[in-house]
Amino acid sequence: MDNEHASAPQVLVVEDDDHIAQVLRFMLERQGYHVVHLADGRAAGDYIGSAANPPPGLVLLDVMLPYVDGFELVRLIRERADWAGVPVLMLTAKNTERDTVRALDAGANDFVIKPFQPNELLARVRRFLKTGP
Amino acid sequence: MNPRALSAGASDTFVSVALWTGTVALALTLLLALQIVLLRMALRRRERRTALAVARWRPLLNQIIIGEDPALPALAPREHLPFLHLWAHLQASLRGEASAALNAMACRLGVDTLARGMLARGARDERLLATLVLGHLGDRAAWPQLLALARVPDSALSLTALWALVRVDPDAAAEYLTPLFIEREDWALSHVAGILQQASGPVAAVLARILPQLGDERLPRALRIAESLRVTLPGGVLAAALQSRSSAVVIAALRGVLTPETLPEVRALLLHEDWQVRVQAARALGRVGERSDAARLTALLGDPQWWVRYRAAQALRELPLLSRADLEAVRASLQDRFALDMLDQVLAEEAA
Amino acid sequence: MSHPNWGQLLTDFVTWFVFCYFIALNGGYLLLNAIALRSLRIKGQELFIADLPRAYSGLEPPVSILVPAYNEEATIAASIRSMLQLSYAEFEIIVVNDGSKDSTLEVLRREFALLPFPEAYRRQIPTAEVRAVYRSTRYPNVRVIDKVNGGKADSLNAAINVSRYPLVCGVDADSILQRDSLAKVTEPFLRDSTVVAAGGTVRVANGCTVSGGFLTSVGLPKNIWALFQVVEYLRAFLFGRLGWSAMNGMLIISGAFGVFRKDAVVEVGGYRRDTIGEDMELVVRMHRLLREKRRPYRIEFVPDPVCWTEAPEDFHTLKNQRIRWQRGLAESLNANWGLPFSRNGGVPGWVAFPFMLLFEWLGPVVELGGYAFMLWAFFTGMISWQAFGAFLFVAIGLGILLSASGLLLEEMSFHIYPRGKQLLMLGLVVILENFGYRQLNTVWRLTGLLRWALQKESSWGTMKRKGTWQSGASK
Numbered sequence: 001m002d003n004e005h006a007s008a009p010q011v012l013v014v015e016d017d018d019h020i021a022q023v024l025r026f027m028l029e030r031q032g033y034h035v036v037h038l039a040d041g042r043a044a045g046d047y048i049g050s051a052a053n054p055p056p057g058l059v060l061l062d063v064m065l066p067y068v069d070g071f072e073l074v075r076l077i078r079e080r081a082d083w084a085g086v087p088v089l090m091l092t093a094k095n096t097e098r099d100t101v102r103a104l105d106a107g108a109n110d111f112v113i114k115p116f117q118p119n120e121l122l123a124r125v126r127r128f129l130k131t132g133p
Numbered sequence: 134m135n136p137r138a139l140s141a142g143a144s145d146t147f148v149s150v151a152l153w154t155g156t157v158a159l160a161l162t163l164l165l166a167l168q169i170v171l172l173r174m175a176l177r178r179r180e181r182r183t184a185l186a187v188a189r190w191r192p193l194l195n196q197i198i199i200g201e202d203p204a205l206p207a208l209a210p211r212e213h214l215p216f217l218h219l220w221a222h223l224q225a226s227l228r229g230e231a232s233a234a235l236n237a238m239a240c241r242l243g244v245d246t247l248a249r250g251m252l253a254r255g256a257r258d259e260r261l262l263a264t265l266v267l268g269h270l271g272d273r274a275a276w277p278q279l280l281a282l283a284r285v286p287d288s289a290l291s292l293t294a295l296w297a298l299v300r301v302d303p304d305a306a307a308e309y310l311t312p313l314f315i316e317r318e319d320w321a322l323s324h325v326a327g328i329l330q331q332a333s334g335p336v337a338a339v340l341a342r343i344l345p346q347l348g349d350e351r352l353p354r355a356l357r358i359a360e361s362l363r364v365t366l367p368g369g370v371l372a373a374a375l376q377s378r379s380s381a382v383v384i385a386a387l388r389g390v391l392t393p394e395t396l397p398e399v400r401a402l403l404l405h406e407d408w409q410v411r412v413q414a415a416r417a418l419g420r421v422g423e424r425s426d427a428a429r430l431t432a433l434l435g436d437p438q439w440w441v442r443y444r445a446a447q448a449l450r451e452l453p454l455l456s457r458a459d460l461e462a463v464r465a466s467l468q469d470r471f472a473l474d475m476l477d478q479v480l481a482e483e484a485a
Numbered sequence: 486m487s488h489p490n491w492g493q494l495l496t497d498f499v500t501w502f503v504f505c506y507f508i509a510l511n512g513g514y515l516l517l518n519a520i521a522l523r524s525l526r527i528k529g530q531e532l533f534i535a536d537l538p539r540a541y542s543g544l545e546p547p548v549s550i551l552v553p554a555y556n557e558e559a560t561i562a563a564s565i566r567s568m569l570q571l572s573y574a575e576f577e578i579i580v581v582n583d584g585s586k587d588s589t590l591e592v593l594r595r596e597f598a599l600l601p602f603p604e605a606y607r608r609q610i611p612t613a614e615v616r617a618v619y620r621s622t623r624y625p626n627v628r629v630i631d632k633v634n635g636g637k638a639d640s641l642n643a644a645i646n647v648s649r650y651p652l653v654c655g656v657d658a659d660s661i662l663q664r665d666s667l668a669k670v671t672e673p674f675l676r677d678s679t680v681v682a683a684g685g686t687v688r689v690a691n692g693c694t695v696s697g698g699f700l701t702s703v704g705l706p707k708n709i710w711a712l713f714q715v716v717e718y719l720r721a722f723l724f725g726r727l728g729w730s731a732m733n734g735m736l737i738i739s740g741a742f743g744v745f746r747k748d749a750v751v752e753v754g755g756y757r758r759d760t761i762g763e764d765m766e767l768v769v770r771m772h773r774l775l776r777e778k779r780r781p782y783r784i785e786f787v788p789d790p791v792c793w794t795e796a797p798e799d800f801h802t803l804k805n806q807r808i809r810w811q812r813g814l815a816e817s818l819n820a821n822w823g824l825p826f827s828r829n830g831g832v833p834g835w836v837a838f839p840f841m842l843l844f845e846w847l848g849p850v851v852e853l854g855g856y857a858f859m860l861w862a863f864f865t866g867m868i869s870w871q872a873f874g875a876f877l878f879v880a881i882g883l884g885i886l887l888s889a890s891g892l893l894l895e896e897m898s899f900h901i902y903p904r905g906k907q908l909l910m911l912g913l914v915v916i917l918e919n920f921g922y923r924q925l926n927t928v929w930r931l932t933g934l935l936r937w938a939l940q941k942e943s944s945w946g947t948m949k950r951k952g953t954w955q956s957g958a959s960k
Binding site: 017019020022023026027030114115116117118119120122 | 191192194195196198199200219222223225226227228229230231232
């Protein structure tokens with residue numbers, strides 16, 4: 001509902017590694033997106049849980065987060081009615097199949113394995129934001 | 134005799150010695166306090182310097198990463214370490230074009246020469262950082278230096294050098310260093326495997342060549358490396374290893390059984406006297422066994438060793454073509470209480 | 486001048502003896518800190534590499550975390566949840582409900598959706614009766630053992646019986662861990678295949694912000710007792726242990742956080758049930774038995790801050806804790822007389838055990854006796870006020886030097902207290918600590934020693950389950 005008024009799609013980035021978070025923010029803002037960055041699972045959980053926050057156009061989520069991990073956050077996102085349709089892109093650091101399967105099972109729309117290619121990540125983000133609500 | 138005079142005399146030495154000791158202790162304490170203050174100030178200075186360097190270079194690095202081409206200022210000497218830290222950190226999380234762009238940027242700034250210099254003369258932590266940087270750069274010119282580093286007894290330094298070598302030239306590294314991996318027991322398999330994954334092809338080829346010639350002391354480790362890289366060994370190698378006299382070799386070989394070719398040897402090993410061999414044989418059978426092996430595994434459920442029973446039960450559960458009904462039938466047929474308990478436990482574990 | 490003054494000679498002898506003892510005591514610990522310094526230097530350089538993001542390769546040794554719990558209904562769920570957050574490739578958590586009188590089991594059943602699990606219980610180490618084993622349907626790597634009360638050692642043994650992985654990690658239910666704690670403390674096992682046990686550093690959590698079972702920021706406590714303990718930990722428990730570890734003579738691994746090779750623990754017989762200091766006793770026994778068998782082994786110490794606990798903030802709790810620790814120490818040493826000066830004793834047998842015996846076990850007697858004697862001698866005029874003053878100057882001065890060295894090592898390595906004001910406060914406490922706290926500690930330790938000596942003959946039955954459920958021998 002609020003997205004119609006926002007001129008730029010909003011991306012929620014939850015990443016605890018500060019350097020990577022800065023790269024992501026830079027990349028996304030360069031593309032014209034509005035970035036909200038949270039550095040740990042607890043803050044993200046609070047943000048998602050707070051009704052005052054409108055659903056973003058996309059959520060970019062790291063798996064390994066302090067206090068609450070990425071999978072739990074995806075569950076929280078899917079539980080909230082107006083966020084249920086928000087595309088979730090997960091950054092999985094472990095390059096084992098188990099984590100990628102878990103990500104998709106938890107309800108993520110796509111995943112990117114770290115180390116990642118920024119351009120590829122950007123392409124996936126663009127795809128979701130184009131077809132998003 | 135005046136006791137006071139006597140006591141004063143003896144005490145005098147005591148007093149002076151004690152006072153001297155106390156004064157030395159006090160002086161040392163003050164020295165330590167000074168050192169603490171200096172350390173804290175140095176820490177602050179370092180933090181400030183890092184913050185400044187990061188603030189200056191981070192926007193440029195970000196631009197490079199997304200493919201832009203900004204003008205680059207010179208890298209000041211006091212910015213060297215913070216910049217390299219940040220650069221290496223980013224490189225570890227990125228790949229593809231971004232990685233190549235960061236490498237190009239580094240060369241333009243002269244970082245490759247810088248790193249090679251640090252490698253030659255720097256302190257241990259600088260050498261570690263330099264090795265990391267050169268590995269990311271894939272810098273061929275540093276090959277001889279890195280090679281020398283891979284052989285030092287210091288395992289942190291040698292492992293990092295190894296990782297760098299594999300990145301610079303996977304084929305040459307595999308050729309030269311595979312025998313080294315097998316020999317260096319202090320290189321944890323976990324680290325070695327992680328590093329070698331980037332060169333699993335060449336390493337597999339080298340392993341296939343040298344495995345037949347290895348003695349029983351080295352063979353277990355070599356086989357475990359092969360297993361962790363999921364290297365399919367040439368036919369006869371595994372079979373020969375399975376028939377070795379050394380239990381350690383047999384155990385390592387059983388772990389690498391991923392195809393049914395060696396099934397007869399595995400079956401024979403189910404009755405081996407060493408319980409650890411029986412455990413691995415049961416596991417292997419779970420991976421590659423056939424339906425007919427159910428009987429053999431059921432027999433193993435009565436083994437005196439807990440772990441053998443456990444793995445046998447798990448293997449039964451994993452056997453292809455064995456349905457739930459079949460497992461129930463097996464369960465009904467068991468007389469041994471231990472076997473029954475174990476099968477119940479394993480069946481419950483599956484219901485996660 | 487014909488007959489010597491025996492009284493005076495005796496006084497002189499004792500004075501010099503006490504003086505030399507204090508020098509030896511503080512000097513010994515200073516030497517340990519110096520050895521620790523070398524290890525820290527090497528460690529510091531690797532910290533940077535460890536900080537870089539690294540992909541798991543999946544071959545890290547899996548760990549079974551053993552959590553004994555007695556009457557922990559208030560905090561057990563949060564503790565276990567935080568342990569589930571550990572960044573480690575593969576691990577399982579085994580909670581042992583040791584016949585709690587409160588609703589610990591109910592809380593666990595509810596919070597973790599427990600269902601009975603048909604465990605084929607393996608009686609490797611004899612324990613009290615296990616009533617049931619449960620498994621969490623929400624978190625498949627959590628199991629709960631419900632057993633008849635048997636004490637903390639007994640619970641740990643039961644958990645070992647049920648554990649599936651080659652490494653076991655004993656923690657207290659109220660230990661506060663960090664996400665990388667497990668990775669850090671298992672690192673020695675990766676580096677060296679002869680390592681059979683690794684202890685983690687325990688730090689004081691008072692004054693730090695803890696939420697959801699995790700430490701969010703470090704701070705200094707406001708309570709004076711806790712402040713003293715912060716400095717005390719730095720002085721005696723942290724870097725001293727690193728020094729011992731460098732020589733492979735470390736005799737204590739805190740029950741709050743330590744990792745062991747399961748097969749080694751089972752081989753030496755598991756934890757001992759009839760002692761208060763079961764954590765220390767196990768380690769001393771491992772040294773003794775492995776040395777007897779002439780097997781190459783190492784027991785290491787990981788100096789990184791990995792585990793945090795709440796230190797007692799009032800006189801009584803602190804006093805009881807220290808008395809308990811001293812008794813635990815005495816019991817651990819007393820159960821392993823085969824170690825000191827044995828043939829293959831090595832550093833543990835020839836240096837560490839005698840050191841513990843002389844300076845920790847017997848220490849309170851000599852220290853307190855020394856102070857008492859000097860006071861008496863001063864008041865009866867046997868020694869001059871200069872001598873008494875000089876004695877105090879040395880005793881306290883050396884103590885301050887030792888405390889300061891602990892602070893220096895902390896600053897060189899982890900410097901976890903970032904603000905300058907905190908450093909200043911610590912410096913102040915370093916001085917203050919030696920004007921009463923250290924001496925008070927000696928009194929408590931003497932009490933502990935006396936109680937142990939007097940209690941030795943009678944049965945342990947009621948003693949072992951009294952008091953709160955905190956680690957036995959020492960932090």
